[in-house]
Amino acid sequence: MSFLKRLKYRYEVTMPLYVMTPTEAFIFNSFTLICLALLILTMCTYLPKSMQMFMSRTYYYYSGVETMLESSSRLSPSPAGRIANQLI
Numbered sequence: 001m002s003f004l005k006r007l008k009y010r011y012e013v014t015m016p017l018y019v020m021t022p023t024e025a026f027i028f029n030s031f032t033l034i035c036l037a038l039l040i041l042t043m044c045t046y047l048p049k050s051m052q053m054f055m056s057r058t059y060y061y062y063s064g065v066e067t068m069l070e071s072s073s074r075l076s077p078s079p080a081g082r083i084a085n086q087l088i
Contacts, residue, residue: 001009012018015032017025060066
């Protein structure tokens with residue numbers, strides 16, 4: 001058995017697909033694929049910025065020196081931040 005066939009068999013046996021009608025299996029697979037696509041999209045969108053912030057905070061906790069990225073972001077907030085500061 002090839003690797004892909006074993007992987008497909010494992011997916012079908014682990015998930016409840018083998019007891020579903022073809023229409024139910026299609027809906028279940030579509031929902032699973034959409035959720036997986038949204039998860040990957042979210043990770044590609046937000047994970048780099050989160051990791052950058054995590055690494056800069058880790059460096060700050062280790063050395064006590066702020067990185068240039070953090071100090072420059074505080075000096076020039078985003079347009080939404082400027083509007084919020086004006087309202088306060």
